[in-house]
Amino acid sequence: MPVRVLLVDDEPLVRAGLRAVLEAQPDIEVAGEAADGAAVIPLVRQLRPDVVAMDVRMPLLDGIEATRALLRTVADPPRILVVTTFENDEYVYEALRAGADGFLLKRARPAEIVHAVRLIAEGESLLFPASVRQLAAAYGDGGGNRAARAVLERARLTEREGEVLRLMARGLSNAEIATRLVVGTETVKSHVSAVLAKLGARDRTQAVIAAYESGFVAPG
Amino acid sequence: MPVRVLLVDDEPLVRAGLRAVLEAQPDIEVAGEAADGAAVIPLVRQLRPDVVAMDVRMPLLDGIEATRALLRTVADPPRILVVTTFENDEYVYEALRAGADGFLLKRARPAEIVHAVRLIAEGESLLFPASVRQLAAAYGDGGGNRAARAVLERARLTEREGEVLRLMARGLSNAEIATRLVVGTETVKSHVSAVLAKLGARDRTQAVIAAYESGFVAPG
DNA sequence: ACGCGCCTCCCCCGGCCGGGGGAGGCGCTC
DNA sequence: GAGCGCCTCCCCCGGCCGGGGGAGGCGCGT
Numbered sequence: 085m086p087v088r089v090l091l092v093d094d095e096p097l098v099r100a101g102l103r104a105v106l107e108a109q110p111d112i113e114v115a116g117e118a119a120d121g122a123a124v125i126p127l128v129r130q131l132r133p134d135v136v137a138m139d140v141r142m143p144l145l146d147g148i149e150a151t152r153a154l155l156r157t158v159a160d161p162p163r164i165l166v167v168t169t170f171e172n173d174e175y176v177y178e179a180l181r182a183g184a185d186g187f188l189l190k191r192a193r194p195a196e197i198v199h200a201v202r203l204i205a206e207g208e209s210l211l212f213p214a215s216v217r218q219l220a221a222a223y224g225d226g227g228g229n230r231a232a233r234a235v236l237e238r239a240r241l242t243e244r245e246g247e248v249l250r251l252m253a254r255g256l257s258n259a260e261i262a263t264r265l266v267v268g269t270e271t272v273k274s275h276v277s278a279v280l281a282k283l284g285a286r287d288r289t290q291a292v293i294a295a296y297e298s299g300f301v302a303p304g
Numbered sequence: 305m306p307v308r309v310l311l312v313d314d315e316p317l318v319r320a321g322l323r324a325v326l327e328a329q330p331d332i333e334v335a336g337e338a339a340d341g342a343a344v345i346p347l348v349r350q351l352r353p354d355v356v357a358m359d360v361r362m363p364l365l366d367g368i369e370a371t372r373a374l375l376r377t378v379a380d381p382p383r384i385l386v387v388t389t390f391e392n393d394e395y396v397y398e399a400l401r402a403g404a405d406g407f408l409l410k411r412a413r414p415a416e417i418v419h420a421v422r423l424i425a426e427g428e429s430l431l432f433p434a435s436v437r438q439l440a441a442a443y444g445d446g447g448g449n450r451a452a453r454a455v456l457e458r459a460r461l462t463e464r465e466g467e468v469l470r471l472m473a474r475g476l477s478n479a480e481i482a483t484r485l486v487v488g489t490e491t492v493k494s495h496v497s498a499v500l501a502k503l504g505a506r507d508r509t510q511a512v513i514a515a516y517e518s519g520f521v522a523p524g
Numbered sequence: 525a526c527g528c529g530c531c532t533c534c535c536c537c538g539g540c541c542g543g544g545g546g547a548g549g550c551g552c553t554c
Numbered sequence: 555g556a557g558c559g560c561c562t563c564c565c566c567c568g569g570c571c572g573g574g575g576g577a578g579g580c581g582c583g584t
Binding site: 252253254255257285286287288289290292293296 | 472473474475477505506507508509510512513516
């Protein structure tokens with residue numbers, strides 16, 4: 085049985101592009117389309133798609149609100165893949181916090197888009213797609229600080245949050261980080277929470293994975 | 305103030321080697337030596353070293369028991385760096401579980417040894433030293449399965465445990481792993497515990513770090 | 525037939541974690 | 555001086571996590 089996808093985007097061009105890319109796959113099927121968030125819920129009830137590919141910025145009801153509404157009101161809701169134009173879109177993080185399962189850049193290559201839909205359908209989270217690493221690689225002057233700084237800026241991490249993430253990626257607990265930075269554990273918790281939110285990570289393990297995958301920290 | 309180190313090894317040659325390497329550093333000082341685990345506790349009380357570099361296999365009282373005894377009986381105990389000959393030494397994992405802060409191979413390069421002592425003294429854990437990655441690199445036929453398998457064998461992870469570690473490294477929770485593998489969460493917890501023990505990791509975050517650092521999983 | 529390793533599942537429990545919500549101080553800019 | 559971002563700290567709380575200890579089944583090799 086194929087993966088059934090509902091496309092939600094206010095631009096017909098984008099919908100057509102996604103449809104063309106996805107329907108070229110034998111195991112993926114476009115179940116329907118919607119032009120704004122308000123139309124999503126009834127359509128989901130009617131079509132029962134496996135995955136909703138949803139734009140963030142839309143009229144009437146944006147992707148964040150639509151995600152929240154979906155998860156709140158629909159029983160056994162579909163998986164939600166958030167689609168965005170800008171990799172720096174703060175709305176994306178909000179959407180992920182609202183319960184979306186992954187995000188995808190519109191300028192991603194077709195193979196990446198297909199891959200993303202399959203992964204999401206399988207129940208994977210897709211918080212750190214290839215595009216993030218590409219950003220780091222674009223600064224690839226032998227690795228080093230520039231890539232890390234770029235990722236840091238990309239996620240809008242503050243300096244302190246970057247420090248905390250680095251220590252998380254060394255395996256330290258909140259208490260140990262607090263000792264190291266000579267602050268209270270509550271302070272560390274605040275920073276950790278901010279890092280999790282900005283990276284779209286659910287817990288510190290996912291944050292550390294993001295740190296490695298983005299090149300913010302490197303093995304070796 | 306320099307880092308003060310107590311050397312514990314039954315072989316005088318090893319002690320001499322460690323002493324030579326460490327005393328070449330201006331910020332490291334060898335506070336004393338012991339030839340077996342039984343002599344450690346009184347010496348620690350007397351000398352109050354910052355770090356104990358302790359062999360695992362020793363007569364009278366081995367490194368594991370000596371570590372346990374130290375942490376149980378001495379107030380404000382020193383940090384413990386376990387020294388071993390074989391990277392496959394199961395005793396090492398026992399020592400780490402007993403509370404040691406890191407391990408080091410005797411055949412490590414001097415710079416690595418010095419580095420290890422400094423890190424331990426700073427309060428870092430050192431569970432996955434460079435030697436582990438070197439093992440992976442030794443199989444460096446473009447990365448891939450052989451290195452991962454080598455690390456897996458090195459840590460004596462079973463196939464199932466390797467699977468679980470891979471899923472942990474993708475950010476899945478125990479419940480999610482259970483769903484994926486179609487087993488109960490208790491089963492997953494058992495595997496996770498085994499992985500943590502074998503890697504000498506304290507929590508899943510450290511296990512994931514180990515997975516990246518060893519090349520068991522790779523970014524990208 | 526027995527031991528052994530592995531996979532599976534169970535109970536109890538303490539603790540760290542992460543969410544929510546709030547608040548004060550500091551330096552900067554407008 | 556008012557706003558704003560950042561860092562700092564606080565409380566409450568539910569939940570996942572990890573430790574300890576145990577147990578049964580299965581295949582394998584001796």
